[in-house]
Amino acid sequence: MYESLERNEGMKWIGGCLVILGSTGFGYYMAQQWKLRLKCLEQLRQMIYFLKGEILYGHTALGPALERIGGRFKNTEGEKGLSALPLFFLAVAKGVQRQQGELFSDIWKKELKQLEDTPLKEEDISSLKGLGDHLGYLDLTMQERNLLLYLEQLDGQISYLRTHLKERTKLYTSLGIMGGLFLTVAML
16 A cells, blocks of 8 residues: 555656656747747848848849749758748749739738748738738839838847847746746645
């Protein structure tokens, strides 16, 4: 009888340790998602900046400009979100080159679905969708204004994420640890 009680007590402690490890891991994961979202938005800003240069100064058509920029950033290794953005640009460029009578904004929206599994939030994807609605059919001045407006929005998001980076990473990791400890104490 004492043997089974000791075994149950040991199982409780093992379970408690697993809860603490799991919640700590989740807190660390959330902190990494914040950092990765920041990296994705910084890369997106750089890509949009290059797109603006290709359109305005290179007088390149939208399809080849997207293909060139996607090819330039395609070798991004590591995090999933960073490699998804160049692939998105390349997919849109392929859709434009097929010329099947589809509107550019429809191609853009269709290809945005591949960014759903990235650290980008719904609001990031929604504003990127809005950019696609205004590209391709306007004159150069209007395209420049839309790109500059989008770059301004990105800069606002990036500065917010940078400002709160340290406090959020500390918050997420400490909440993960403290939540695990609280659950463990409540279970035991």
